[in-house]
Amino acid sequence: MFDIECDVLEGLETYALDEIRERFGRLCSSAVLHPARIRMLYAGELRSLLRLRSVLAAYLVVTFDVPRPRALLGHQHFTRLLRTLDMVRSLGRPEQYHTLRLSAAGEDSSVLTRLRETLAHHTGLTAASDGGDLLIRLRRAASHHGWEVLVRLSPRPLATREWRVCNWPGSLNATLASAMMRMTQPAATDCVLNLACGSGTLLIERLFLAPARRAIGCDLDQEALRCAQRNLEAAGFAKAVRLEQWDATSLSLESGSVDVLCADLPFGQLIGSHRDNETLYPRLITEAARVAAPGARMCLLTHEVRLIERVFEQYAGLWMLMNVVRVRTGGMTPRVYLALRTTAPAV
Numbered sequence: 001m002f003d004i005e006c007d008v009l010e011g012l013e014t015y016a017l018d019e020i021r022e023r024f025g026r027l028c029s030s031a032v033l034h035p036a037r038i039r040m041l042y043a044g045e046l047r048s049l050l051r052l053r054s055v056l057a058a059y060l061v062v063t064f065d066v067p068r069p070r071a072l073l074g075h076q077h078f079t080r081l082l083r084t085l086d087m088v089r090s091l092g093r094p095e096q097y098h099t100l101r102l103s104a105a106g107e108d109s110s111v112l113t114r115l116r117e118t119l120a121h122h123t124g125l126t127a128a129s130d131g132g133d134l135l136i137r138l139r140r141a142a143s144h145h146g147w148e149v150l151v152r153l154s155p156r157p158l159a160t161r162e163w164r165v166c167n168w169p170g171s172l173n174a175t176l177a178s179a180m181m182r183m184t185q186p187a188a189t190d191c192v193l194n195l196a197c198g199s200g201t202l203l204i205e206r207l208f209l210a211p212a213r214r215a216i217g218c219d220l221d222q223e224a225l226r227c228a229q230r231n232l233e234a235a236g237f238a239k240a241v242r243l244e245q246w247d248a249t250s251l252s253l254e255s256g257s258v259d260v261l262c263a264d265l266p267f268g269q270l271i272g273s274h275r276d277n278e279t280l281y282p283r284l285i286t287e288a289a290r291v292a293a294p295g296a297r298m299c300l301l302t303h304e305v306r307l308i309e310r311v312f313e314q315y316a317g318l319w320m321l322m323n324v325v326r327v328r329t330g331g332m333t334p335r336v337y338l339a340l341r342t343t344a345p346a347v
Contacts, residue, residue, distance in 0.1 A: 002042045003061040004049065005150060007157075008175070010036040010328035015179040016054040023052070036328070047091050050154055053178040053208060057157040059150040060088060063141055069104070070111045072147070073118060081149060082122055085134065088151045089123075096155040100125040101132025104139065112138070161204075163235035166227040168199035172264045172301070173329050176336075177205040183323065183338050184260045184297040186210040193291065194218070195248040195263040195284065200228030202262045204235045211240070212260075216253075218246035249283035253291045261288050265302040277304050281311045289318040289341060296341040301327075303334040318342060 008016040013033045020028055020038070027044035039061075042049070049058045062084050064077050071077060089097055100123060102116040120127040125134055133155040141148050159175045181202060184190075186209045194203045197217030207215060215237075219225050225243050232238045246252060248263070263284070266277060281304070288298055298319065302308050312321050319339040326335050 002046065003063070004040050004042045005059045005061050006038045006040075006052070007056040007059075008036060008038060008054065009056065009173065009179075011326050012054060012176065012179045013038060015182060015325075016052075016175075019052060019054045019178075019182065024048070046087075046153060050091065050158065052158060053205065054175050054182065056159045056175055058153045059137070060084065060153060062149045062151070063146050064149065065146040068111075069115060069138060069147060072115060072149075078118075081119075084149070084151055085119070085123060085136075088153055089134065091153060092155055097123075097125060097133045099128040099132050100134040101128045101130070101136065103132075103135065103137045161235075163204060163231055164199075164201075165234045166199055166230040168224060168227045170264075170266075171199050172201040174201055174205055176301070176327060176329055177201045177264075178209070180262060180299045180301060180336055181206040181209055183325075183336070184262065184299050186212075186260075189213050190259040191257060191293075192216070192260045192262070193251075193253070193258045195261060195288065196220075196265070197228055197243070198224050198264065200231045200241070200243075202264065203228070203241055204231060204237060206260075206262070207235070207237045207240055215241045216244065217241055218244045218248060218251065220245060220247055249280065249287050251287055251291055255290050256293045258291045259293055259296050261292060261296065261298040263300050265300055265304070265308070277307055281307055282314065285311050285315055285319065289315065292341040294341055294343070298337075298339045298341070300337045300339075301334055302337070303332055305335055308335075308337060312337070312339065316342075 017031055017038055024044055027042060029041045031038060031040040064072060066072060066077060072081060100120050102112060104112055106112060116127050135152040137150040139148050159173060161174045188211045190212045191214040192206055192212045194217040197203060197219050200217055203215055203217050217228055222245055225245060228243055232241050312319060320342045321339050323338040324335055326333055
């Protein structure tokens with residue numbers, strides 16, 4: 001049985017726990033949710049945790065019954081710590097690990113500096129003050145008896161997707177994208193449309209959850225579409241997605257033909273402006289209603305909270321707001337809106 005802690009985006013704790021339980025069932029127990037993290041006991045293979053898509057990072061937690069971190073340098077505890085690090089490193093490839101970082105309160109103290117340097121020496125890795133392939137966190141145990149060592153199970157956060165070979169300004173956090181698409185209850189019969197698709201994050205994360213009958217991404221920016229194409233190819237979904245240079249407010253699609261719509265809307269900061277959004281949001285919402293089939297699900301992310309809620313209120317006859325989730329990501333607190341198409345599509 002392993003003691004595991006997962007970092008998640010604040011606001012998405014329950015969605016991450018849903019994925020964990022769906023994937024691992026009875027292998028997970030005693031799960032406790034905290035803001036931006038989940039603590040649980042896990043009886044499965046550690047490597048399987050690396051497949052989680054709504055988790056930022058997963059850590060193996062080992063508790064040492066010592067009064068102070070200095071005691072970790074003692075032979076018995078240090079040997080146990082090295083065995084833990086070896087076990088975690090064995091989950092990946094040797095060439096993935098070059099640097100080691102020890103993160104702790106007072107990490108520049110003489111004791112923790114010595115611990116970091118001693119660990120680097122015994123592992124053959126280079127000590128780093130930032131980043132770190134082998135990331136080790138040290139903190140006092142919640143019970144205040146002993147100290148906890150948390151070792152990240154992967155050389156990079158799970159949120160850092162291997163498929164992302166092309167970055168795009170304002171690209172959506174992939175774990176947030178995965179959670180958003182889970183909210184739409186993916187089905188293989190879905191026709192999925194990603195409005196203003198950018199680099200393709202929502203489309204890719206949707207297809208990792210389940211196949212789709214049709215998947216379409218549209219954006220006015222040809223460079224964004226090229227970026228999305230590269231990421232789709234890296235993810236293995238290039239043939240599963242149709243990319244189009246369309247205006248999200250004037251789509252070349254038949255009315256009532258789409259089951260799931262999604263978008264990371266411009267916040268009016270890095271991309272666009274609030275004035276632009278005052279025109280864009282109502283037009284996008286009504287055009288989305290036109291192409292949506294009865295009962296279609298739409299999942300949107302935006303920081304323009306007052307504007308989007310005013311638009312949903314204005315078009316309550318077209319969309320019924322089912323859920324709103326406040327998320328903390330990148331120093332911002334946008335909200336995810338899940339809506340249901342309420343009437344027959346407009347002609």
